[in-house]
Amino acid sequence: MSKHIQAPVATVRPHELTAHNHTRIDNYFWLNNREDQEVIDYLNAENAYYEAETAHTKTFQTDLFEEMKSRIKExxxxxxxxxxxxxxxxxxxxxxxxxxxxxxxxxxxxxxxxxxDCNVMAEGQSYFHLRGINVSEDNQWVAFGVDTVSRREYTLQVKNLITGELSPVSIEKTTGSSTWAADNKTLFYSRKDEVTLRADKIYKHKLGTSIEQDVLVYFEEDDTFDTHIFKEKSRKYLVIGSESTLTSEYRILESNNPDGAFRIFQERVREVEYNISHYDGHFYIMTNLDEADNFKLMQCPENKTGVEHWVELIPHREEVLLEGVDIFKDYLVISERSNGLVHLRIQPWDKNKEAYYLPFESETYNAYTGTNLDFDTEILRYGYQSMNTPSSVIDFNMRTREKEVKKEQEVLGTFDKNNYVEERIWATAKDGVKIPMSIVYKKGMKKDGTNPFLQYAYGSYGYSMEPYFSTTRLSLLDRGFIYAIAHIRGGEDMGRQWYEDGKLLEKWNTFDDFIACSEYVIAEGYTSAEHLYAEGGSAGGLLMGVVVNKRPELYNGVIAQVPFVDVMTTMLDDTIPLTTGEYDEWGNPNEKEYYDYMLSYSPIDNVVAQDYPNMYVSTGLHDSQVQYWEPAKWVAKLRVMKTNDKQLYLDTNMEAGHGGASGRFEALKEVSKEFAFMFDLEGIKE
Incomplete structure (x- = not known):
């Protein structure tokens, strides 16, 4: 390894940040300006350092890229x-x-x-993403959104599917999604605030008119809420949704009356969440009303939608999380989660017919309902995959109970699922709670502590990390790595309480759970601290920042993707995209109790003089979710504070945002960098 290359050292310019009579000194606050050439020069210097230090792995990175690409059916x-x-x-x-x-x-x-054809549309663009394809009911018009910067700000356009002509109207700063009224000429869409990027307005556009004539239909004043609009499955109603982390509210309007006034379905009540589906004169409401933490299903007449008219259909259950429903003409399909796994229940509307569950055999798997847009059908489309089983799309006849595999993900090359073993194991957390882990490895693994082991987790926003299949992961497994997903608190993997116990003033559980999982796999001989690696992105990158501060000796290497590490500065700045909507997740630091608690874990504020593991940190200059300066400032501080000479890299994609590169295979280049980083540390050269 080249040792003569000098790592960049960011200029120190102390900046005082005071709240609650407490002052923090941010030496690198000046990095918060992507328009400043000095900032760009610093990021480029870090990139050059990373490139030079890893030059010896470049050929291997290319080989890994080609290897991963070769498994994908082009x-x-x-x-x-x-x-x-x-x-x-x-x-x-x-x-x-x-x-x-x-x-x-x-x-x-x-x-x-x-x-x-997005290949044609993307020509000349360094980034391209199309979303929100929305076809009018007469099948003549399609609305769609395009982002060429990667800040998730989409330009909305309309195309005539008969003539192929594009409408001359381009609507900027939208979410990319929209919905047509039944008249096939009125288009509703959501726009974003230019500074905070919060989706706060719903507009109405008429074909053949200019943007200046668009009508503001709804403005969401509460800056902790986002708003969106859609047409529900029966196509009878247009629905405006307003949601924060913990509260929801809907407005409805008949789709055939686009110039009418939306009416509130049920007014927002703090910490009451609900969502609605329409069928045959009734609305079906999935809600946590009356402390139903795991949600229940209720029903009301379509003309009496207030909570006083809601009647319970499926009661709240302590051990079962109700995750969603799919409504068909003759069946109700219920997605449930218990003991960390998803179950699909088929319930006929005909009371004389019994409900039943789809059978799944595997110890750890992921099942989910797919695209089911048709009401009048007895076919349920669902997806299934596990850590060693490629994803399948399956059509299931709910009457005959016969299934037809429409497609199994094709893995090119010599892949055989029987060469890999998947397990579910349980670590014990600091407070005695059992934490599930889904792991996969190549057959023949010995528990002698020598296996390289990559432990991944997210653990925020109630987002459950499913045990999914990955073709890229095979490049790790085939070289002797064990891969694990730690289903830590802060996700919803074990029900709603799992989420409640890993946020706000309970957030430390998330970090302690991850550490407990690491300790467990070491104690059980799956690996050792010399061979254990940790990975997380965004809020999972925050997790990485906390664990390297608290238990750096547990890991040989850490990968932090677009990490949310400057928690205090970001959460105190309500002009930054997403901040105000996050108060229900992390807490509002303008209140001292939350300020003190968040300060106890905020990664950048807890960097100390100690040995840190090898670290690869990635970000995107245009990231709208976690601003690039968070990882940049974190790495700058780690550079001068850490007391060993282990690797520390900041790799900034100067053309991308939160999701990384946009091309189908470009993302594999980013994965190959991460894998090469770990393989290099393990002495794996091919």
Missing amino acids: DDSSVPYFYNGYYYITRFEKGKDYPIFSRKKESLEAKEEIMF
């Missing part, structure tokens, strides 16, 4: 789904980076109509 396509007279298909062509969206009228044998 000329692939999605399972078609049928909606409103057309089959819709997403497909990829060999050698091309972006999807092609097409449709076929009434039959899969019909002529293909290409709606969007």
